[in-house]
Amino acid sequence: MEHPHGLSRIYPVKPADVYLFATCLIDQFAPEAGMDTIRLLEREGITVHFPEGQTCCGQPAYTSGYPEEARAVARLQLDLFPQPWPVVVPSGSCAAMMRHHYPKLFADDPPVLAKAEELAQRIFELTEFLVQVAGFAHPDSGEPCTVALHTSCHARREMGSHETSAALLANLEHVAVVEQARIEECCGFGGTFAIRHPDISEAIVTDKVASLKDSGTRRVVSADCGCLFNILGRAARLDEIAGSPAPTLEGEHIASFLWRRTGGAEQ
Amino acid sequence: MSQPVHFHAAADFADRSLAAVNDAGLRRNFRSAMDYLQTKRRAQFTDDGELELLRDLGQAIRRHALANLPDLLEQLEARLTANGVVVHWAETPAAANAVVLEIAARTDAKRFVKGKSMVSEEVGLNHALEAAGIEALETDMGEYIVQLAGEAPSHIIMPAIHKTRQQIGELFAARLPGVAYTENVDALISIGREVLRRKFAEADIGISGVNFAVAETGTLFLVENEGNGRMCTTVPRIHIAITGIEKVVAKLEHVAALNSLLPRSATGQAVETYQNFITGPRQADELDGPDEVHLILLDNGRSQAYADLQLRATLQCIRCGACMNHCPVYARIGGHAYGTTYPGPIGAIISPHLLGLDAAYPLVFASTLCHACVEVCPVRIPITDILIRLRNEAQARPGSADATLRGSGAGRKTLVSTIWRAWSLVYSRLRLYRLTSWFMSRGRALSPIEQGAWTRSRTPLVPAPKRLRDLIKERGK
Ligand code: SF4
Numbered sequence: 001m002e003h004p005h006g007l008s009r010i011y012p013v014k015p016a017d018v019y020l021f022a023t024c025l026i027d028q029f030a031p032e033a034g035m036d037t038i039r040l041l042e043r044e045g046i047t048v049h050f051p052e053g054q055t056c057c058g059q060p061a062y063t064s065g066y067p068e069e070a071r072a073v074a075r076l077q078l079d080l081f082p083q084p085w086p087v088v089v090p091s092g093s094c095a096a097m098m099r100h101h102y103p104k105l106f107a108d109d110p111p112v113l114a115k116a117e118e119l120a121q122r123i124f125e126l127t128e129f130l131v132q133v134a135g136f137a138h139p140d141s142g143e144p145c146t147v148a149l150h151t152s153c154h155a156r157r158e159m160g161s162h163e164t165s166a167a168l169l170a171n172l173e174h175v176a177v178v179e180q181a182r183i184e185e186c187c188g189f190g191g192t193f194a195i196r197h198p199d200i201s202e203a204i205v206t207d208k209v210a211s212l213k214d215s216g217t218r219r220v221v222s223a224d225c226g227c228l229f230n231i232l233g234r235a236a237r238l239d240e241i242a243g244s245p246a247p248t249l250e251g252e253h254i255a256s257f258l259w260r261r262t263g264g265a266e267q
Numbered sequence: 268m269s270q271p272v273h274f275h276a277a278a279d280f281a282d283r284s285l286a287a288v289n290d291a292g293l294r295r296n297f298r299s300a301m302d303y304l305q306t307k308r309r310a311q312f313t314d315d316g317e318l319e320l321l322r323d324l325g326q327a328i329r330r331h332a333l334a335n336l337p338d339l340l341e342q343l344e345a346r347l348t349a350n351g352v353v354v355h356w357a358e359t360p361a362a363a364n365a366v367v368l369e370i371a372a373r374t375d376a377k378r379f380v381k382g383k384s385m386v387s388e389e390v391g392l393n394h395a396l397e398a399a400g401i402e403a404l405e406t407d408m409g410e411y412i413v414q415l416a417g418e419a420p421s422h423i424i425m426p427a428i429h430k431t432r433q434q435i436g437e438l439f440a441a442r443l444p445g446v447a448y449t450e451n452v453d454a455l456i457s458i459g460r461e462v463l464r465r466k467f468a469e470a471d472i473g474i475s476g477v478n479f480a481v482a483e484t485g486t487l488f489l490v491e492n493e494g495n496g497r498m499c500t501t502v503p504r505i506h507i508a509i510t511g512i513e514k515v516v517a518k519l520e521h522v523a524a525l526n527s528l529l530p531r532s533a534t535g536q537a538v539e540t541y542q543n544f545i546t547g548p549r550q551a552d553e554l555d556g557p558d559e560v561h562l563i564l565l566d567n568g569r570s571q572a573y574a575d576l577q578l579r580a581t582l583q584c585i586r587c588g589a590c591m592n593h594c595p596v597y598a599r600i601g602g603h604a605y606g607t608t609y610p611g612p613i614g615a616i617i618s619p620h621l622l623g624l625d626a627a628y629p630l631v632f633a634s635t636l637c638h639a640c641v642e643v644c645p646v647r648i649p650i651t652d653i654l655i656r657l658r659n660e661a662q663a664r665p666g667s668a669d670a671t672l673r674g675s676g677a678g679r680k681t682l683v684s685t686i687w688r689a690w691s692l693v694y695s696r697l698r699l700y701r702l703t704s705w706f707m708s709r710g711r712a713l714s715p716i717e718q719g720a721w722t723r724s725r726t727p728l729v730p731a732p733k734r735l736r737d738l739i740k741e742r743g744k
Binding site: 023024026027028029030031032034035038050052053055056058060061063064066067068070075076104154155157158159168182185186189190191193194195197198199200201202203211212213229233234236237240256 | 691730739
């Protein structure tokens, strides 16, 4: 598979064990996406280990200009993965943080840096792992449907995993992935940007909701919960304003969608 | 030091951006302009492999120039001097303007024509000239339009991109005697040309920018599409070029490589209509050209960026504007909301050096860090990493080792710092995290102080009744 410049990497053979770094958003707000991630991986014959000590990758503080606070949180995660197993992250954004930004965060602390660099090599975004390492190939057993894929900016521009998300959907026989305008444009979330610049963020996410709806589907999936919460929260608020009786846009994490489409029980 | 006159207090950035996002006409103008420019650029770079190689080359050339900056500037000065060009060094905008005014006074020059130059905007040259009773006419069509409207450029390449042709037609009809309203683009351009041609012949001094200054040959390279730049640099008896100290490159062949990126990244053109290589005043055996050529090399805070190995990459910029053309924030608020000479992602990373971080820090937070700018920058400036660094600086404890720039720490707010310290405590102490998230999932509500900004536009985030860690435990039983 083609990767944006500098993103190509060498993939290991399918391992017997992986770690799951589930992200703080999934732990607290979308645990079913985490459970479906575990189910997808276990079906590939892989044992999933969830280190209970995990909290957050530290990205919120890192991108907000609080490096000390980010380091304190990231430091805790570095010790959670002692075995040389891959670490699967069901978020392109958090995966990019651990893979590309941990080494920058600890650049001035050589012993920790070595640890961060070693860990960075083992970080895989979920869909990247399913396609490139696990060789995911399960037939689609769902009813025909349409869906739009939202790829996060970090998935697209730092992990290259927009391609693996798209590839997984393309392999679902009864799923038509719709074309959407400006698929590569940001949804306006940007972590604390949404709070620091609510007006600009609202303008961007309103446009994103419009192009998703214009694409002719009511369902969006994404490998990033941050974007999903932003997009769906805005769509729901717009529905409230319009007095719409039913949601005009619904969505879920790609792990849940994949699990259901490929024979997993209805969750 | 005088600041550009159109620079507004940074604190007003939120107000200006709110006004901009609520201006439906402005939003439409920028959206369609950005879509157009993005499509044009994409059509220029159909071969990804070629593009990435060119970007590697562009980055290497600019890095090489910066790594040797003092030597190259010395060489440039020597070569230019040998070619008969007078070189002036200006540390501040005021010093740059003073050089121009001195030349004007010495030569009794009263009328100026100007080619497009963002550095002249940066120093507020037009206002300095106006204050001295000198007329300076912008001759680039876009610059002419914004000058006529009494505005500042809203884009570094296309200064009047915020205006529709209807708005330009109205402006011309209102401001130019004897001109009737038209929205025909060709008619508008010929109206403007008509006015400008007359002025070229009368002008005493022509001002221009510089795209690249070549150290080995002492050549000033200048690109443009309208021919006005060539007029400004050849017709008046004096030509004054003004540019930043970072625009130097070592070799003439470097210009060819960089220019294979510049117009394609900027306007999606394969090549500009005019490429000017200026090597000095008219020689004894030549028919055309100015009697005097001057180059003003401006610092204005660039040496602060140069001194820091990470921030130095900011100076790699070749001012193509691709970063703003692809920026989701710029597309929503346009250039004027930034309040600085340079808007968009490049504006956010260069302005803190030109104006001080205390004045410019709101801009470094005006980004989602989506990396679209990083993806298109022809010289691979790590814009998002630099933004994060500037965010750190903006909020650093004044006097600490992390506060290294002019104005560092100005964006630090006690309440926000306290929230982040609390956040860090919760997420770096497992027991605390377990406790808080347990309370959140039982209470099904978020307490952090700032949900307000989120729920203004969205339905609230609701914690799940059971956390993933609870579900995993239950399953294991
Ligand atoms: S930062 Fe890069 S993309 Fe932006 S203007 Fe400069 S060279 Fe162009």
